[in-house]
Amino acid sequence: MSEYRIQGATGEWEVVIGLEVHAQIKTNAKLFSGAATEFGAEPNTQVSLIDAAMPGMLPVPNEECIRQAVRTGMAINAQINKYSRFDRKNYFYADLPQGYQISQLYHPIVGPGAIEVILDDKDPEGSTKTIGVERIHVEQDAGKLMHDQHPTMSYVDLNRCGVALMEIVSDPDMRSPAEAGAYVRKLRSILRYVGSCDGNMEEGSMRADVNVSVRKPGEPFGTRTETKNVNSVRFVMQTIEHEANRQVDVIESGGAIVQETRLFDPNTGTTRSMRSKEDAHDYRYFPDPDLLPVELDDGFLESCRNSLPELPDAKRHRYETNLGLSAYNAGVLTAEVETARWFEHLLNHTAAKQGKKESEVAKQAANWLISELFGALNKVGTDLAASPVSPEGAAGLLALIGNGTISGSIAKQVLEMMIETGDSAADIVEREGLKQESDTGAIEAKIAEVLAANEDKVAEYRGGKDKLFGFFVGQTMKAMQGKANPQVVNELLKKLLG
Amino acid sequence: MADLTELGVAAIRDGVANGDFSAVEVAEAFNANVAAAGELNAFIVATPDAALDAAKATDAKRAKGEALGKMGGVPIGMKDLFATRGVQTSAASHILEGFTPEYESTVSQKLWDAGAGMLGKLNLDQFAMGSSNETSHFGNVVNPWKRNDGSDAALAPGGSSGGSSAAVAARLCPAATGTDTGGSIRQPAAFTGITGIKPTYGRCSRWGIVAFASSLDQAGPMARDVRDCTIMLEAMAGFDAKDSTSLELPVPDWEAGLSADMKGKRVGIPREYRMDGMDADVAKSWDDGIAWLKDAGAEIVEINLPHTKYALPAYYIIAPAEASSNLARYDGVRYGLRDLPEGAGLQDMYAATRAAGFGAEVKRRILIGTYVLSAGFYDAYYTQAQKVRTLISHDFKNAFNECDVILAPTCPSAAFALGEKTNDPLSMYLNDVFAVPASLAGLPAMSVPAGLNREGLPLGLQLIGKAFDEQGVLNAGLALEQAAGFSGKLEKWW
Numbered sequence: 001m002s003e004y005r006i007q008g009a010t011g012e013w014e015v016v017i018g019l020e021v022h023a024q025i026k027t028n029a030k031l032f033s034g035a036a037t038e039f040g041a042e043p044n045t046q047v048s049l050i051d052a053a054m055p056g057m058l059p060v061p062n063e064e065c066i067r068q069a070v071r072t073g074m075a076i077n078a079q080i081n082k083y084s085r086f087d088r089k090n091y092f093y094a095d096l097p098q099g100y101q102i103s104q105l106y107h108p109i110v111g112p113g114a115i116e117v118i119l120d121d122k123d124p125e126g127s128t129k130t131i132g133v134e135r136i137h138v139e140q141d142a143g144k145l146m147h148d149q150h151p152t153m154s155y156v157d158l159n160r161c162g163v164a165l166m167e168i169v170s171d172p173d174m175r176s177p178a179e180a181g182a183y184v185r186k187l188r189s190i191l192r193y194v195g196s197c198d199g200n201m202e203e204g205s206m207r208a209d210v211n212v213s214v215r216k217p218g219e220p221f222g223t224r225t226e227t228k229n230v231n232s233v234r235f236v237m238q239t240i241e242h243e244a245n246r247q248v249d250v251i252e253s254g255g256a257i258v259q260e261t262r263l264f265d266p267n268t269g270t271t272r273s274m275r276s277k278e279d280a281h282d283y284r285y286f287p288d289p290d291l292l293p294v295e296l297d298d299g300f301l302e303s304c305r306n307s308l309p310e311l312p313d314a315k316r317h318r319y320e321t322n323l324g325l326s327a328y329n330a331g332v333l334t335a336e337v338e339t340a341r342w343f344e345h346l347l348n349h350t351a352a353k354q355g356k357k358e359s360e361v362a363k364q365a366a367n368w369l370i371s372e373l374f375g376a377l378n379k380v381g382t383d384l385a386a387s388p389v390s391p392e393g394a395a396g397l398l399a400l401i402g403n404g405t406i407s408g409s410i411a412k413q414v415l416e417m418m419i420e421t422g423d424s425a426a427d428i429v430e431r432e433g434l435k436q437e438s439d440t441g442a443i444e445a446k447i448a449e450v451l452a453a454n455e456d457k458v459a460e461y462r463g464g465k466d467k468l469f470g471f472f473v474g475q476t477m478k479a480m481q482g483k484a485n486p487q488v489v490n491e492l493l494k495k496l497l498g
Numbered sequence: 499m500a501d502l503t504e505l506g507v508a509a510i511r512d513g514v515a516n517g518d519f520s521a522v523e524v525a526e527a528f529n530a531n532v533a534a535a536g537e538l539n540a541f542i543v544a545t546p547d548a549a550l551d552a553a554k555a556t557d558a559k560r561a562k563g564e565a566l567g568k569m570g571g572v573p574i575g576m577k578d579l580f581a582t583r584g585v586q587t588s589a590a591s592h593i594l595e596g597f598t599p600e601y602e603s604t605v606s607q608k609l610w611d612a613g614a615g616m617l618g619k620l621n622l623d624q625f626a627m628g629s630s631n632e633t634s635h636f637g638n639v640v641n642p643w644k645r646n647d648g649s650d651a652a653l654a655p656g657g658s659s660g661g662s663s664a665a666v667a668a669r670l671c672p673a674a675t676g677t678d679t680g681g682s683i684r685q686p687a688a689f690t691g692i693t694g695i696k697p698t699y700g701r702c703s704r705w706g707i708v709a710f711a712s713s714l715d716q717a718g719p720m721a722r723d724v725r726d727c728t729i730m731l732e733a734m735a736g737f738d739a740k741d742s743t744s745l746e747l748p749v750p751d752w753e754a755g756l757s758a759d760m761k762g763k764r765v766g767i768p769r770e771y772r773m774d775g776m777d778a779d780v781a782k783s784w785d786d787g788i789a790w791l792k793d794a795g796a797e798i799v800e801i802n803l804p805h806t807k808y809a810l811p812a813y814y815i816i817a818p819a820e821a822s823s824n825l826a827r828y829d830g831v832r833y834g835l836r837d838l839p840e841g842a843g844l845q846d847m848y849a850a851t852r853a854a855g856f857g858a859e860v861k862r863r864i865l866i867g868t869y870v871l872s873a874g875f876y877d878a879y880y881t882q883a884q885k886v887r888t889l890i891s892h893d894f895k896n897a898f899n900e901c902d903v904i905l906a907p908t909c910p911s912a913a914f915a916l917g918e919k920t921n922d923p924l925s926m927y928l929n930d931v932f933a934v935p936a937s938l939a940g941l942p943a944m945s946v947p948a949g950l951n952r953e954g955l956p957l958g959l960q961l962i963g964k965a966f967d968e969q970g971v972l973n974a975g976l977a978l979e980q981a982a983g984f985s986g987k988l989e990k991w992w
Contacts, residue, residue: 099826
């Protein structure tokens with residue numbers, strides 16, 4: 001991949017990017033209260049006395065949140081801190097009932113780790129890059145202000161207030177919008193494998209603060225800006241592109257970059273200033289005296305480690321080396337945990353149905369899943385998660401192809417009917433009479449008809465025009481209504497033409 | 499019938515259980531005393547019906563032959579820092595005036611479960627910040643004690659649990675809850691001739707207690723004598739999963755373990771507490787205490803607590819720092835006072851609400867706390883103060899290698915007059931100089947009346963114990979109490 005550079009009037013500029021990703025921890029209860037965390041509930045229906053910061057209420061840590069943060073840290077090979085602590089970040093805002101957010105500044109639960117990203121999806125064998133993760137800490141989310149409910153007043157919804165977040169802070173290691181996009185996608189994939197976050201960016205379960213600065217290659221870091229709460233991979237990339245170009249313009253026209261917080265506007269694809277460093281809060285962080293330090297013992301860490309699933313990198317490697325899949329297919333199948341899970345079920349059933357080893361049917365299953373099923377589902381506007389065809393049902397279809405009952409082209413039709421009706425492949429083939437003809441007698445009869453009807457072409461072929469062979473195959477298949485076994489057709493044609 | 503309000507916790511509990519009198523008779527007697535003591539201003543809200551309802555429940559239980567709780571039939575006063583369901587919980591502030599919680603604090607619930615009833619919500623220094631009860635939004639409490647010089651000066655009942663101390667001393671209730679952050683149980687107990695213990699940090703749940711300084715706040719009982727405090731502390735203490743700092747330890751049967759025999763016990767006398775210019779009567783009462791414990795069989799040893807002089811400055815950094823953050827929730831958005839000037843925005847609302855809702859002392863501490871946590875000052879103040887706190891804990895740990903319990907005065911003086919220190923916060927803060935070290939170290943500490951000074955005012959002696967060793971503190975307290983023979987009798991003038 002070529003280096004990403006911004007062409008300025010004074011020469012080339014390099015972009016430096018760091019991301020702080022906020023990932024909502026997948027739990028039923030909030031970080032310090034028992035209130036529910038379901039998305040889309042009526043305003044203020046998921047608020048405990050603690051979330052509303054009633055007098056005398058105290059936070060009690062939810063162990064599941066700690067566990068998920070630790071597992072996430074382990075998944076990126078990070079240092080797990082056996083001693084961590086919660087701090088208060090103090091500021092006033094109407095969506096923050098306590099007047100402080102409980103976070104971890106001084107002693108985060110997870111220390112340095114790393115994530116390896118493939119820079120180009122289309123070229124999985126191309127270059128990879130390791131992006132450092134400085135830390136992961138656990139903190140509370142704030143509530144939400146609603147400004148559109150009343151002409152002169154704002155309303156407050158505290159449902160999100162106190163929901164557990166992991167803040168995953170990268171090193172300033174990314175150098176292009178594409179790298180940042182790849183990092184977010186990979187991080188999202190890992191979180192979903194681990195099960196610590198559902199990664200749903202539209203619902204706000206994952207969002208990024210994007211730190212961008214520019215510099216002439218080889219020079220020290222420039223002043224950065226931070227664009228808050230960007231909630232899709234595309235917007236992260238747009239933010240970087242816009243912000244980097246804006247910074248180059250400012251510097252080249254004699255200005256200086258101010259360290260500030262900015263907002264991304266998805267409608268225009270641009271960023272604008274929210275507040276400058278001078279207006280920045282003094283958060284007066286100090287250890288939360290309501291909470292004891294979090295101390296993790298070896299048994300807890302061990303159980304976290306044992307609960308980790310096979311992660312995308314390991315899985316991709318196994319698919320390539322053990323199953324013999326292409327790097328591209330392995331990459332596609334492992335990018336999303338649901339896809340991998342579906343594929344592995346398919347593989348399992350396919351091997352069982354065909355009485356073969358998984359490695360013997362893996363290529364067939366992978367190719368079919370990627371080139372047939374994805375397309376067919378896409379055509380009817382659905383995806384794998386909502387697929388009307390189960391992995392077991394699909395294995396039934398693959399078995400029919402494998403034992404020669406139907407051809408690949410008939411299989412396409414069968415799949416469409418399976419999606420439409422939910423019936424099994426075998427039933428459809430039986431009902432629709434789609435069984436492939438392998439009876440040489442019946443095929444020979446049709447071939448004789450085809451050759452008789454095309455005597456001129458037969459002469460040309462025999463005169464050396466080999467390319468016409470395909471024409472005869474096509475005509476025979478047509479005459480057989482596509483149900484002839486193509487291998488048998490080939491053999492017979494060669495014999496009868498030869 | 500004898501005056502039931504002359505009885506303490508143990509006597510009421512036993513009398514009700516034996517059928518000498520009914521719980522309702524007890525409640526009625528105390529309700530009458532509360533109603534007649536408006537001049538003391540000890541209660542913010544009286545709840546005579548709650549006291550009667552609890553008493554009726556106890557009497558009904560006894561009629562059915564059911565066992566009565568540890569506090570069966572005992573009506574008590576509840577410091578208005580504890581959330582009480584359906585009853586205003588104000589922390590003596592304007593900002594929480596009219597706030598009526600839908601929940602009950604763990605400690606108050608445990609007391610009701612043990613058979614106690616509530617006579618009312620007791621006055622205190624606003625948000626428990628003060629040493630004279632003068633910072634209450636609902637006016638100061640008056641100490642029922644008077645000097646014997648005929649001056650009739652109104653005296654401070656101590657603070658912050660000043661309503662509790664005055665009410666117990668004046669026989670408006672046999673016992674009351676207090677909270678102690680830097681002496682708020684012990685100093686008012688000393689000023690009014692009653693007994694009060696702050697247990698080890700974490701013994702009593704903080705859930706439902708309006709927070710002042712979370713790492714220091716601890717609830718405890720205030721009553722007429724050591725046994726009464728012991729009984730009530732047993733009812734209040736215990737692990738609470740809703741408070742992360744709660745101690746996961748069983749509550750011992752302290753009452754059964756009470757013993758005034760000090761044989762084999764070493765009592766430490768800290769050199770650093772004997773300060774230059776110490777009040778002569780306070781010094782004398784300390785010497786009396788030493789003699790009494792020696793007579794009870796204890797060995798007296800001199801000990802060093804070298805970092806004592808840094809305790810008060812460290813406390814006045816840590817406590818305000820935590821308070822500045824704990825009090826941020828009173829912002830006018832969800833409950834309590836809201837001052838929303840015409841055309842005001844969010845920031846204006848915060849400013850107006852908090853300016854009107856907090857008193858001067860609370861504002862002073864919020865300002866101090868905000869300052870010491872600010873960027874550029876944090877390390878110089880907060881971090882240093884935390885280091886001092888650690889050193890003070892080490893001082894005690896070392897001292898307890900040489901002794902089992904520490905004896906010291908509770909306060910540098912007897913009760914001062916109302917208004918005497920109002921304009922001099924530093925001299926007010928100095929009142930807690932002997933109380934604060936045990937708070938910083940989270941240790942159990944108790945004040946026991948030791949007699950009267952030359953002005954006829956009570957003086958308290960303080961016992962500080964090892965962490966979790968409430969029993970050692972209570973036993974030494976009992977030994978002092980028996981030797982001192984303090985009657986607590988005072989002349990009723992209200």
